[in-house]
Amino acid sequence: EKSKSSIRGAFILFEGCDRAGKSTQAAKLFESLDALGVPVKLWKFPDRTTLIGHMIDKYLKSGHDLDDRAIHLLFSANRWECKSVMKDILLDGTTLIVDRYAYSGVAYSAAKDLELEWCKSPDIGLLTPDIVFFMDMKAEEAAKRGGFGEELYEKKEFQEKVRDVFMLLKERTWETLDARKSVTELYEHIGKMSLKIIQECKGLPLKEDLWK
Ligand code: TMP
Numbered sequence: 001e002k003s004k005s006s007i008r009g010a011f012i013l014f015e016g017c018d019r020a021g022k023s024t025q026a027a028k029l030f031e032s033l034d035a036l037g038v039p040v041k042l043w044k045f046p047d048r049t050t051l052i053g054h055m056i057d058k059y060l061k062s063g064h065d066l067d068d069r070a071i072h073l074l075f076s077a078n079r080w081e082c083k084s085v086m087k088d089i090l091l092d093g094t095t096l097i098v099d100r101y102a103y104s105g106v107a108y109s110a111a112k113d114l115e116l117e118w119c120k121s122p123d124i125g126l127l128t129p130d131i132v133f134f135m136d137m138k139a140e141e142a143a144k145r146g147g148f149g150e151e152l153y154e155k156k157e158f159q160e161k162v163r164d165v166f167m168l169l170k171e172r173t174w175e176t177l178d179a180r181k182s183v184t185e186l187y188e189h190i191g192k193m194s195l196k197i198i199q200e201c202k203g204l205p206l207k208e209d210l211w212k
């Protein structure tokens with residue numbers, strides 16, 4: 001049964017290029033909040049478990065020929081298909097930690113020279129994160145971390161372009177973090193900020209006005 005309380009969870013987002021340490025910090029935050037008894041869930045985009053997610057996964061692994069705009073819209077559709085579930089979770093008072101979202105959507109597609117405004121438009125009206133931890137690092141340094149993986153976008157030159165677009169997307173809710181710092185040092189800040197945001201969000205309405 002749905003909670004009747006008006007207390008909502010916080011939407012905490014991690015963004016950044018490949019290999020920046022987003023998943024590590026997201027998992028760490030999840031574990032600490034959970035241990036503190038804070039209701040929390042971890043979410044990841046692309047969500048490869050859905051039908052659309054399977055198509056995205058196949059694209060990333062095979063680099064198969066798909067129009068740049070078509071794959072962009074699939075990434076966006078993958079967020080839209082999760083919106084109502086994410087909304088229910090947040091309204092139920094559970095904090096959502098999300099690993100990548102629409103900012104990645106725009107950064108990776110605009111790095112292929114698609115127009116920025118066109119890239120943003122399909123995600124307009126999605127749930128708005130309460131805070132974005134942008135894990136920032138030069139592609140050169142990311143590459144040193146044992147190299148990139150095998151997936152389509154994991155190339156140094158491309159990642160550098162992606163980072164440039166991310167810079168254009170920074171908003172008031174962004175906390176830019178130096179991803180070269182140690183896991184522990186980064187987490188100290190992320191953990192503190194997250195608890196603060198969770199408190200602040202409790203009485204506030206959930207926003208569904210991304211880029212409006
Ligand atoms: P992952 O490595 O976090 O699983 O993401 C897979 C790749 O997909 C990664 O290179 C970033 C890219 N991506 C997009 O191009 N558009 C999107 O909307 C998202 C969420 C990820």
Ligand code: MG
Pocket residue numbers: 018019149151
């Ligand atoms: Mg990856």
